[in-house]
Amino acid sequence: MIHFDNVTKVYQTQKHPALDSVSIDVDKGEFVFLVGPSGSGKSTFLRLVLKEEKPNKGRVHVAGKDLARLSNWKVPHLRRRIGCVFQDFRLLPNKNVFENVAFALEVIGKPRRFIRKVVPEVVDLVGLEGKSDRMPDELSGGEQQRVAIARAFVNRPQILLADEPTGNIDPATSIGIMKVLDRINRTGTTVVMATHDAAIVDSMRKRVIELEEGVVIRDQTRGVYGQAY
Amino acid sequence: MRAQFVLSETWIGLRRNLTMTVAVITTVAISLALFGGGLLINQQVEEMRRYWDERVSLTVYMCTDTSLSPTCEESGAATEEERTKIHEDLEAMPEVASVDYVTASEAWQDFQERFSNHEALVEAAQEGDIPDNFRVQLKDPTQYQQVTDAVQGRPGVDSVHDDQQVLEQFFSLLDGLKWAALVVSFVQLAAAALLIGNTIRLSAYSRRRETGIMRLVGASNFYIQLPFLLEAAVAGLIGGIIASGFIVAARFFLLDRIQEWFQFDITLGVGAVMYVIGVSVCLGILLCTVAAFLTLRRYLRV
Numbered sequence: 001m002i003h004f005d006n007v008t009k010v011y012q013t014q015k016h017p018a019l020d021s022v023s024i025d026v027d028k029g030e031f032v033f034l035v036g037p038s039g040s041g042k043s044t045f046l047r048l049v050l051k052e053e054k055p056n057k058g059r060v061h062v063a064g065k066d067l068a069r070l071s072n073w074k075v076p077h078l079r080r081r082i083g084c085v086f087q088d089f090r091l092l093p094n095k096n097v098f099e100n101v102a103f104a105l106e107v108i109g110k111p112r113r114f115i116r117k118v119v120p121e122v123v124d125l126v127g128l129e130g131k132s133d134r135m136p137d138e139l140s141g142g143e144q145q146r147v148a149i150a151r152a153f154v155n156r157p158q159i160l161l162a163d164e165p166t167g168n169i170d171p172a173t174s175i176g177i178m179k180v181l182d183r184i185n186r187t188g189t190t191v192v193m194a195t196h197d198a199a200i201v202d203s204m205r206k207r208v209i210e211l212e213e214g215v216v217i218r219d220q221t222r223g224v225y226g227q228a229y
Numbered sequence: 230m231r232a233q234f235v236l237s238e239t240w241i242g243l244r245r246n247l248t249m250t251v252a253v254i255t256t257v258a259i260s261l262a263l264f265g266g267g268l269l270i271n272q273q274v275e276e277m278r279r280y281w282d283e284r285v286s287l288t289v290y291m292c293t294d295t296s297l298s299p300t301c302e303e304s305g306a307a308t309e310e311e312r313t314k315i316h317e318d319l320e321a322m323p324e325v326a327s328v329d330y331v332t333a334s335e336a337w338q339d340f341q342e343r344f345s346n347h348e349a350l351v352e353a354a355q356e357g358d359i360p361d362n363f364r365v366q367l368k369d370p371t372q373y374q375q376v377t378d379a380v381q382g383r384p385g386v387d388s389v390h391d392d393q394q395v396l397e398q399f400f401s402l403l404d405g406l407k408w409a410a411l412v413v414s415f416v417q418l419a420a421a422a423l424l425i426g427n428t429i430r431l432s433a434y435s436r437r438r439e440t441g442i443m444r445l446v447g448a449s450n451f452y453i454q455l456p457f458l459l460e461a462a463v464a465g466l467i468g469g470i471i472a473s474g475f476i477v478a479a480r481f482f483l484l485d486r487i488q489e490w491f492q493f494d495i496t497l498g499v500g501a502v503m504y505v506i507g508v509s510v511c512l513g514i515l516l517c518t519v520a521a522f523l524t525l526r527r528y529l530r531v
Contacts, residue, residue: 073449076449076450080447090442092439103446104446106448107442107452
């Protein structure tokens with residue numbers, strides 16, 4: 001599903017590569033944790049998958065497409081197959097829960113009937129039954145993140161990228177978020193989650209890829225956050 | 230769904246930057262009004278040229294007893310013979326289309342009619358001030374020199390007037406006006422384009438959250454940019470409509486005044502004014518949209 005082949009990315013303003021000859025394979029339906037200290041290349045990895053950045057060397061394949069050969073006007077279609085969740089939720093403050101989730105479908109031109117059918121399903125799936133009319137500022141951090149996940153998932157993407165989704169949320173609530181991500185993973189969606197949260201990684205027992213200074217230093221199928229921590 | 234979404238986004242954008250939108254509309258309106266004014270004058274000049282090219286003539290004035298030119302002093306008032314000879318010669322020239330003989334009293338009547346609303350002018354003149362003359366219609370108005378040379382200085386001929394030269398002075402005045410209006414309008418249009426760029430930049434900035442999400446969920450570039458482009462186009466359209474008002478006003482007040490002043494009775498038709506308005510409005514919309522598009526390419530990474 002995601003295939004990195006000797007990928008090197010150097011940002012123009014920096015001397016050291018953010019990713020240095022990284023080769024990673026993520027299969028369809030996998031759940032992968034991407035761990036490592038800040039600046040180790042986790043976010044760069046996610047940005048390369050979205051084709052927000054181009055690698056300096058190496059090849060990136062996502063959902064069977066060679067991103068180097070994907071013309072710019074086709075990038076939006078790639079992104080429709082990828083859902084994204086961030087630490088800071090990125091909800092629209094002037095739209096309620098339903099509208100925030102529906103926005104993702106409206107802007108890719110889905111018909112209204114379809115939106116009215118699928119949005120409530122997804123809102124229920126992330127555990128926000130009965131809260132469709134709430135505004136973001138009436139929700140807790142955990143609930144806001146659930147809205148963000150619903151928005152990322154509503155178009156049934158093949159891949160869900162989560163960049164520290166529990167970074168702004170207390171540990172107890174984080175467990176609920178992880179359950180939602182796990183549920184999404186069970187529908188066959190590949191989930192890649194960058195995180196600092198050792199407790200979560202340890203409890204899930206999923207594949208762990210550890211990056212340090214742009215290099216993969218560990219790739220375990222049923223891993224933990226790290227012995228050293 | 231799509232249309233409704235795009236239109237509501239456009240409306241929100243226009244309202245959110247209300248002051249900037251007003252500034253854009255004002256600048257666009259003024260620049261387009263000047264541009265339209267320039268076009269209008271251009272149309273007027275062209276229409277007058279066409280009108281006068283058909284009618285423009287050389288006027289060959291004959292000597293009278295009171296004529297002061299040296300030829301007339303020498304030979305005195307034109308005789309019947311001289312008149313007939315000149316008439317025949319003029320008609321025989323290949324450049325000449327037609328020759329009309331106008332007697333002094335006919336010329337006087339024509340003068341009175343033409344300046345009927347300028348009493349002072351009519352009172353200051355009297356019959357005979359305009360001598361009898363030949364109105365010579367040329368096949369090609371540029372060939373007046375050959376005809377002038379053929380009759381100028383012949384006994385009985387006082388002077389030869391080329392109406393075209395009088396008109397040219399008038400036209401060059403209008404041309405000057407036209408270019409002044411056009412140059413100022415181009416400077417204004419450039420300012421308008423920069424202003425639109427800034428407005429759209431602000432608009433894109435205040436909606437960066439929305440556009441960021443749109444980008445992430447895979448909305449197409451066109452779909453992301455469309456509300457901004459429409460915002461600019463609407464501003465251009467409103468500016469154009471206001472400018473149309475100015476253009477119509479200019480047609481009625483400015484051009485009519487000029488015509489009154491110079492005693493030319495050609496009026497720009499509705500078609501010509503509509504043409505000017507159409508060109509101006511299209512230019513306004515196009516300018517705004519292109520300026521917005523170029524700005525978005527820089528400030529709205531897709």
